[in-house]
Amino acid sequence: MISELAGWTFYDYIAESRRNPFSEWMKGVPEDAAAFIDDRLLKMEGLLNWSEKWASNYRGRDKIIELRITFNKVQYRPLGMHSPYRRHGFVLLAGAIEKGGKIPSTDLDTAEKRRDRLLRERDCVVPHLYEG
Amino acid sequence: MSYHIYTRVKNIWRKFSNPSYRYAFVLSNISTTVAAQIETMRNDRGWTQAQLAEAAGMRQSRISVLEDPSNTSVNIKTLTRIAKACDVALMVQFVPFSRVARWSAESSITGFSVPSFSEDGIGSSQVNIFLDVTTKGSRSISLIEAKATSQPVKQYIAKTPGEQIYVH
Numbered sequence: 380m381i382s383e384l385a386g387w388t389f390y391d392y393i394a395e396s397r398r399n400p401f402s403e404w405m406k407g408v409p410e411d412a413a414a415f416i417d418d419r420l421l422k423m424e425g426l427l428n429w430s431e432k433w434a435s436n437y438r439g440r441d442k443i444i445e446l447r448i449t450f451n452k453v454q455y456r457p458l459g460m461h462s463p464y465r466r467h468g469f470v471l472l473a474g475a476i477e478k479g480g481k482i483p484s485t486d487l488d489t490a491e492k493r494r495d496r497l498l499r500e501r502d503c504v505v506p507h508l509y510e511g
Numbered sequence: 512m513s514y515h516i517y518t519r520v521k522n523i524w525r526k527f528s529n530p531s532y533r534y535a536f537v538l539s540n541i542s543t544t545v546a547a548q549i550e551t552m553r554n555d556r557g558w559t560q561a562q563l564a565e566a567a568g569m570r571q572s573r574i575s576v577l578e579d580p581s582n583t584s585v586n587i588k589t590l591t592r593i594a595k596a597c598d599v600a601l602m603v604q605f606v607p608f609s610r611v612a613r614w615s616a617e618s619s620i621t622g623f624s625v626p627s628f629s630e631d632g633i634g635s636s637q638v639n640i641f642l643d644v645t646t647k648g649s650r651s652i653s654l655i656e657a658k659a660t661s662q663p664v665k666q667y668i669a670k671t672p673g674e675q676i677y678v679h
Contacts, residue, residue: 386619386620386622387619391631392565394671409536410526410529410532410554411531411532412532412535412610413526413532414531414532414533414535414536414539415527415535415536415538415539417523417526417536417541418536418539418543418581418615419539419580421519421615421616421618421619422543422547422580422615422618422619424546424619424620425547425622425623426551426622426623427551427552427554427622428554429516430550430578430588431578432546432579432581433580447581449581450535450539457603468569471555491525507518508518508522509519509526510520510522511669
């Protein structure tokens with residue numbers, strides 16, 4: 380019997396300049412917080428479904444999905460979207476930190492612009508390999 | 512170990528050279544593994560949080576907290592009650608860091624299901640073979656459930672398209 384696993388694969392958005400903005404954001408995160416984010420992404424790849432404690436659509440910007448990671452009372456929020464081209468693929472568009480219960484609108488705007496480009500250009504992603 | 516898993520373990524392991532990173536990673540691994548396993552075991556059994564809570568003799572709100580991957584407060588006594596309710600074992604042990612790195616990376620493939628005793632068995636005749644295939648950047652993972660006739664566990668990477676792989 381062959382059955383497909385429901386595991387997910389994360390991808391990084393690649394800018395037109397060939398920069399990897401999520402990887403760059405990760406390099407600016409404290410090392411212990413980066414460990415929490417790495418481990419969380421690895422576990423999410425093995426989960427069948429993501430409950431709201433793992434990820435949810437951002438209220439008011441429903442096309443953007445926030446991953447909810449708390450470390451040392453800081454709310455880290457990788458932002459992304461389900462891949463329109465790859466089943467069980469999730470594209471990391473940007474990283475943000477929630478303050479006062481909200482993600483800065485500039486970060487959400489950036490994520491939405493990248494989402495729009497990804498919908499036009501399918502090849503602006505690379506597999507997320509936990510390098511950053 | 513597939514190329515993807517190998518690359519992940521290698522990259523995570525490189526970061527483990529930083530003590531802050533590795534200690535935080537281990538702390539996160541406890542929380543996320545507990546949350547993912549409890550939620551997966553509950554869903555596998557078709558239970559609601561309330562049903563698992565009743566079986567474990569605790570409140571539903573406690574199950575909700577345990578299924579929160581950000582919850583870093585777990586105790587062995589509580590986990591033992593969850594294990595008994597799901598009829599699975601709980602194993603707590605000190606391990607080298609490399610094992611945590613591998614477990615975390617491999618769980619992205621193997622998932623978090625744990626069979627109950629009635630579906631378990633030493634020398635179980637069933638083996639799981641994972642096909643991790645990447646074609647033009649698109650990755651798919653399939654699970655082949657097969658009957659084991661021996662114990663070899665081997666990694667094999669196909670070198671040419673269409674190559675047939677025989678599993679003995």
